[in-house]
Amino acid sequence: MKINYKVFSKHAEKVAKNVTEARPVLKGVHHAENGTLTVTDAFRLYQARNVNAPKGILLDAVTGDELTEVGRYPDTGNMLPNPQDADVELTIINVTQAKEVVKAIIMVGKVGGNKKEKVAVRLIGKTAQLEGDPRVSVTYEMEGEANPDVNMHFSANFLLEALEMLSDMKADRVILRWYGNQNPFTLSPEGTDDIMVLIVPWREHGR
Numbered sequence: 001m002k003i004n005y006k007v008f009s010k011h012a013e014k015v016a017k018n019v020t021e022a023r024p025v026l027k028g029v030h031h032a033e034n035g036t037l038t039v040t041d042a043f044r045l046y047q048a049r050n051v052n053a054p055k056g057i058l059l060d061a062v063t064g065d066e067l068t069e070v071g072r073y074p075d076t077g078n079m080l081p082n083p084q085d086a087d088v089e090l091t092i093i094n095v096t097q098a099k100e101v102v103k104a105i106i107m108v109g110k111v112g113g114n115k116k117e118k119v120a121v122r123l124i125g126k127t128a129q130l131e132g133d134p135r136v137s138v139t140y141e142m143e144g145e146a147n148p149d150v151n152m153h154f155s156a157n158f159l160l161e162a163l164e165m166l167s168d169m170k171a172d173r174v175i176l177r178w179y180g181n182q183n184p185f186t187l188s189p190e191g192t193d194d195i196m197v198l199i200v201p202w203r204e205h206g207r
Contacts, residue, residue, distance in 0.1 A: 001192040003048045004169060005037075008195075009061070011165035012039040015046055016061030025070040028058040038076050044158050045079055045198040046165065080186065080198055086177035088150055090126050090142040091190065095167045095174055101140040102160045105130045108138055109156060120202060122153040123178075130156075142176065152181040152201040162187050162197040169195060 012029045018041040019026040030038045033056045037048045058067045092098045102121070109119030109130055120131035125146030129139040131153050166174055171189035178185050181204075187197040 001169070001171075001189055001194055003037075003051045003195055005051055005053045007165070007168045008037055008046070008048050008051070009064075011161065011168065012037070012046060013061045014161055015039045015041050015044060018043070025058070025067070025073055027061060028067045028070065028073065029061050030073045030076075031055055031057045031059060038073075040074075040076060040079075043155075043200050044162070045076060046162075046196075047076070047080060047198075048195045050194055079184075080196055081177075081179050081184075083177055083186070083188075083193055086179055086186075088144070088147045088178040090144040090176045090178070092140075092163075092174040092176060092187075093143050095163055095171055098140055098174075099160065099163045099167060101138065102128075102156055102163060105138045106156050106160065108136055116157050117155065119156040120153045121156045121159055122151070124151050126150070128159075147178075150178055150181070152178075152185075153204070154185075154199055154201040158199050162199065165197070166195070171195075 016027045016039055026041060031054050035051050037051050037053060039046050039061060058073055060067055105121060106116050106119050110116055121128050122131040126142045126144050127139050130136060166189060173190040174187050175190050176185060176187055184198045184200045188195060
């Protein structure tokens with residue numbers, strides 16, 4: 001899968017805009033010498049490998065300027081788990097359809113004045129659904145075995161933005177890999193790990 005540098009940069013900007021002023025180094029996209037691009041806000045991470053892009057530099061995700069006085073970019077090498085270590089693999093068979101469902105989840109979740117950043121998706125088995133009022137049902141079922149241990153919730157907006165990025169990269173089917181309810185999960189196009197998204201689940205209260 002050929003990674004489009006401009007498309008990655010456009011979506012990296014959304015991640016970097018979520019970074020607080022306390023961590024200015026995370027406002028940049030790290031361009032490694034081996035052609036790997038990384039951007040993270042500490043709650044999610046986008047990484048693309050083998051990209052035709054500048055190397056050995058940290059560029060501001062919004063302006064494109066080089067960041068030289070913000071400190072050392074964190075070592076993210078161990079953040080992305082080995083896909084072979086996943087306990088569960090589920091397939092989003094239609095990214096365009098999944099995006100629309102997640103948009104609907106956010107729209108319904110905002111009813112009552114909630115901000116989109118507060119709307120959660122709960123993944124149970126192989127079904128993603130709106131977290132909250134049990135009288136309202138907005139769900140998306142993935143392909144794969146429904147493992148009863150899978151039960152976690154996370155930002156619906158983060159999921160939407162990840163799907164939008166993968167869709168813009170021309171991914172039709174996306175693999176969700178689960179490593180435990182308290183551990184980050186990943187999304188990547190079927191057939192390649194050259195581009196990967198990691199999302200940290202929200203903590204469960206009372207669990």
